[in-house]
């Protein structure tokens with residue numbers, strides 16, 4: 001099973017990082033190599049340009065791919081299926097035109113010229129509107145084209161909006177929302193490795209924003225603590241087996257009540273409030289740790 005991943009650009013690092021966190025550590029992948037092995041002898045990696053990845057997967061140079069949804073749509077590939085939204089590389093393709101010009105909407109673009117790195121997506125967008133401008137394909141610096149009279153408007157990527165603003169361009173329409181996706185060629189979907197890779201990557205996404213909380217709770221207070229833990233499912237409750245030098249239980253309250261250990265998975269944003277609440281309910285020795293992976 002070969003996975004095509006971006007060889008450079010802004011998607012390279014986060015993709016490699018995700019594979020690592022999913023347990024697919026890269027080996028023999030020193031700079032400028034086309035291929036890398038992973039710790040799994042059945043999974044290797046092909047480094048390719050973000051824009052080429054959908055075609056490489058469709059043509060069989062790789063079996064699975066990780067790249068932007070914009071690139072998958074632009075490549076117009078058949079026979080590939082999306083498996084997972086990896087939720088990074090979030091951006092939008094938008095139609096934009098000079099702020100102080102006379103293009104204020106799609107209707108003003110009949111007979112005009114639109115420059116883009118995404119001619120197929122742009123053509124599909126205009127086909128829906130019934131307005132058919134000329135579409136000029138450029139390979140970068142699209143934002144400059146309206147200022148050198150190459151185009152009246154552009155369809156380009158935006159995320160923070162800084163580049164559009166710097167080039168005095170105003171957004172007119174949303175064309176496509178994108179994020180990075182995992183996908184595979186349809187004829188390999190039955191291969192169990194595909195599901196293994198998908199589960200491994202999904203488990204990293206599942207764990208993001210989650211924390212593991214551990215605490216000791218007097219048995220008598222267990223219900224109170226349970227009530228304030230917003231865990232995924234119920235918390236896990238365990239007896240504490242420790243014994244003191246004379247065989248007596250060490251995990252007891254000052255009054256000699258036995259304590260139990262309570263473990264729970266909690267959303268990161270709930271941790272602060274949960275600590276306050278469980279302390280109030282009688283918990284002590286509270287520990288919060290990160291979670292690498294979570295398979296539900």
Ligand SMILES: Nc1ncnc2c1ncn2[C@@H]1O[C@H](COP(=O)(O)OP(=O)(O)OP(=O)(O)O)[C@@H](O)[C@H]1O
Pocket residue numbers: 008009010011049050051067068069070071089090091157158159160178179
């Ligand atoms: N500003 C952005 N914010 C979020 N995601 C982005 C942004 N720009 C691009 N992307 C996503 O990253 C993908 C690749 O863009 P990137 O700029 O890394 O490569 P590129 O410039 O097309 O590559 P190359 O340098 O090989 O020509 C895009 O197709 C899109 O999905």
Ligand SMILES: O=P(O)(O)OC[C@H]1O[C@H](OP(=O)(O)OP(=O)(O)O)[C@H](O)[C@@H]1O
Pocket residue numbers: 010140141156157158159160161162163164
């Ligand atoms: O809304 P913003 O946050 O300003 O992002 C938008 C910019 O990001 C991308 O370029 P990138 O930085 O990848 O440079 P590139 O042209 O070299 O690909 C894209 O092509 C836009 O120009």
Ligand SMILES: [Mg+2]
Pocket residue numbers: 009
């Ligand atoms: Mg770019």
